[in-house]
Amino acid sequence: MSAQSAETTELTTVIGLEVHVQLETDTKIFCGCPTAPTDDANTQTCPVCLGLPGALPVLNEAAVEAAVKVGKAIDAEIPEETRFHRKNYFYPDLPKNFQITQYDEPICADGELEIRVGGERRTVGIRRAHLEEDPGSLQHVGGTIDTADYTLVNYNRAGTPLMEIVTKPDFRAPEETRAFLEKLEEVLEYLGVFDASRDGSLRIDANLSLVPSDAVDEDGQISEAVLEEANRTEVKNISSHKGAETALQYEEGRQKDLMRRGKAVAQETRHFNETHGSTVSMRSKEEEKDYRYFEEADLPPLQVSGWKEEISIPELPDARRERFREEYGLSEEAASKLTSTKQVADFFEDVAASFDADLAATWVADELLGELNYRDMAVTELGDRLNEVERLVELVAEEEITAKNAREVVLRGMLDDGDSPDEVVEREDLGKTDEDAVAAAVREAIEENPEAVADYEEGDDGAINFLVGQVMGKTGGSADPGTVNEELRAALDS
Numbered sequence: 283m284s285a286q287s288a289e290t291t292e293l294t295t296v297i298g299l300e301v302h303v304q305l306e307t308d309t310k311i312f313c314g315c316p317t318a319p320t321d322d323a324n325t326q327t328c329p330v331c332l333g334l335p336g337a338l339p340v341l342n343e344a345a346v347e348a349a350v351k352v353g354k355a356i357d358a359e360i361p362e363e364t365r366f367h368r369k370n371y372f373y374p375d376l377p378k379n380f381q382i383t384q385y386d387e388p389i390c391a392d393g394e395l396e397i398r399v400g401g402e403r404r405t406v407g408i409r410r411a412h413l414e415e416d417p418g419s420l421q422h423v424g425g426t427i428d429t430a431d432y433t434l435v436n437y438n439r440a441g442t443p444l445m446e447i448v449t450k451p452d453f454r455a456p457e458e459t460r461a462f463l464e465k466l467e468e469v470l471e472y473l474g475v476f477d478a479s480r481d482g483s484l485r486i487d488a489n490l491s492l493v494p495s496d497a498v499d500e501d502g503q504i505s506e507a508v509l510e511e512a513n514r515t516e517v518k519n520i521s522s523h524k525g526a527e528t529a530l531q532y533e534e535g536r537q538k539d540l541m542r543r544g545k546a547v548a549q550e551t552r553h554f555n556e557t558h559g560s561t562v563s564m565r566s567k568e569e570e571k572d573y574r575y576f577e578e579a580d581l582p583p584l585q586v587s588g589w590k591e592e593i594s595i596p597e598l599p600d601a602r603r604e605r606f607r608e609e610y611g612l613s614e615e616a617a618s619k620l621t622s623t624k625q626v627a628d629f630f631e632d633v634a635a636s637f638d639a640d641l642a643a644t645w646v647a648d649e650l651l652g653e654l655n656y657r658d659m660a661v662t663e664l665g666d667r668l669n670e671v672e673r674l675v676e677l678v679a680e681e682e683i684t685a686k687n688a689r690e691v692v693l694r695g696m697l698d699d700g701d702s703p704d705e706v707v708e709r710e711d712l713g714k715t716d717e718d719a720v721a722a723a724v725r726e727a728i729e730e731n732p733e734a735v736a737d738y739e740e741g742d743d744g745a746i747n748f749l750v751g752q753v754m755g756k757t758g759g760s761a762d763p764g765t766v767n768e769e770l771r772a773a774l775d776s
Contacts, residue, residue: 292495293541295534296504296512297453299462299526300487303445303470304416305348306477311415311443312339312382319480323436331415331441333378338580345443346584348475349389349413350593352445355469356408358393362587366413366578371568374435375418383414383446385575389586395469396600397461406462407450416442419482427519427553428562439482451489451509454502456530459488463523468599472624479662486520490533492541513547517561519554529554533561602627610639619647625661626651629668636672637679645675649689653697670696674703684763687712721769727752728773738774746770 310317313330320326329337353360367385393408418437422430447466453459467484470476477483491512498504517533520526537547551568552561597605599621606617606627620630620643633642650671654661664671674696678688687710688703695706706712727749728735737745746767753766 293492293538294495294498294504295454295456296451296491296493296509297456297459297530298451298489299447299449299453299459300489301447301449301463301466302416302485302487303447303476304480304483305345305443305445305475307342307344307348307443309342309344310441311342311345311413313441315441317442320438322438323434324438326438327440331377332437339382339578341581341584342443345413346389346586346589347593348443348473349411349445350586350589351473351475351595352411352447352470353390353393354590354593354595355473355598356390356393356395356411356447358390358408358411360390360586360590361387362585363387363583364389364586365583366581367575368578369414370574371572373417374433375420375437375440377418377437377440381415381417382578382581384412388412389584395462395465397458397465399458399461406452409448409450411445411447414444414446416440416444426555426557427564451504452502456527456534459530460523460527463526467523468622472597472599472602473595474624479660482521484521486526488517488520488526488530488533489514490517490530490537491515492534492537492547513549514567515547515549515561516551516567517554518551518564519556521556525554525556528556528559529561532559536561596624599627606630610634610643612639612643616643616647619651622651623661629661629671633672633675637675641675641679645671645678649693653693657697659697667696670702677703677707683707683712686763723753723757723766725773727770735774746774 304317307317309315310331313328315326315328315331317326330339350360352358364384364387366382368380369383369385370380372379388410390411391409393411394405395408396403396405398404416439418435418440420427421434421436423434424431427433449462453462463484463486467476467478471478491509491514493504493508493512497508515533515537517529520529533552540547548563549567551564551566553564554561603617603621606612606620607614610617612620619626621627626646630642630646633646651661661668671693674688674692677683677692678685683692691710691712692703692706695701695710696703699706701709731749731752734745734748738749749770750763750766753770754763757766
């Protein structure tokens with residue numbers, strides 16, 4: 283399609299993703315160097331990951347296990363045999379000047395992942411998911427890639443096991459990519475093969491092009507011929523779900539603006555500047571032939587058939603969400619909150635095993651997650667202190683403290699000061715008020731508020747709420763509001 287004709291042609295956005303996931307293993311994919319993050323640059327390297335002459339790679343078994351788990355989770359085809367290739371290109375962070383990766387025989391192919399967009403479910407096709415080694419990392423000193431004074435290279439990351447997940451061009455809007463990335467990360471976390479807290483653990487390259495809307499068939503598909511004809515840009519350096527959406531929104535607008543003005547869209551690779559929310563040109567886009575793939579002679583073909591049979595995967599988020607709704611009678615919203623991460627889901631089930639499921643859902647989904655979100659904290663940051671949260675639920679269940687005090691005083695004190703629930707209860711004197719003290723407070727509230735009493739006797743049921751508040755104030759909030767309500771009505775109606 284010419285740039286000039288685009289002014290009068292309705293356009294459809296076509297997006298595909300290449301998602302690079304750092305797999306959670308103790309050592310690198312082809313050597314024994316550790317993968318744990320460190321601030322000491324170039325200290326976790328060896329002749330293999332630095333590509334020194336004579337050093338030979340040895341495949342990490344844990345990386346293969348993780349890849350097979352991912353393949354099963356996305357319902358991909360896992361072949362009997364797979365092999366590695368060399369992808370040749372020159373870049374400062376690639377010490378060998380080639381990357382060991384997989385080419386035409388990936389470990390996973392033809393998978394899919396179901397996402398929810400605008401309240402509707404749809405399926406995104408996954409062309410392939412393959413293993414490869416991560417390059418090193420670049421530190422642009424004094425600016426970004428296009429403004430830095432100079433650049434430093436840290437090879438600690440070189441050789442970290444990556445899984446590159448390549449989707450079909452099934453996205454028609456930037457917000458759809460965000461939904462996909464959130465769902466993918468959720469699945470990977472449930473599998474135990476990914477740690478989102480690691481810096482750079484998820485990196486995205488996004489391809490976007492605009493095609494005539496009449497080229498889209500009734501099923502929303504676009505022919506390969508049309509896609510080949512469209513000029514496509516690849517946006518690199520995207521490191522978050524929101525960043526992918528922002529980068530693609532900018533790129534979509536940029537391309538539409540060019541075509542409206544009768545200018546051609548260059549087929550190129552662009553860099554995402556997260557600070558400015560924009561993309562800048564890096565270089566012309568490479569084609570497959572530019573990488574001169576050839577088989578990696580130092581690694582024999584990998585027989586995968588036995589792995590497929592032996593490796594199992596845990597219950598995935600969608601299945602667990604549905605089970606929570608059926609088993610615990612939860613709403614869709616509550617079930618979604620409680621399965622947002624595996625740690626949250628596991629903790630909820632631990633609490634629900636000891637207490638009422640509704641009480642457990644309220645305290646985990648609403649109270650705990652609400653307070654954590656306010657502090658920009660994750661459940662994983664609590665670690666063993668989750669036992670203290672369970673103790674707090676126990677205090678509420680046994681009516682040792684009121685739900686209001688548990689939420690507003692104890693839980694917040696636990697998160698902000700690091701105290702145990704029992705320490706907060708003792709310090710703030712929140713223990714359960716005895717029956718005699720509640721009865722005395724009820725009598726005082728009735729004697730001190732004759733107008734509210736008169737309103738209640740005239741049928742104003744709202745007056746009881748005022749009196750409950752008076753009693754709660756006299757007991758320091760330690761009385762149970764329901765019990766106070768009952769005591770007041772009994773005294774007033776006698």
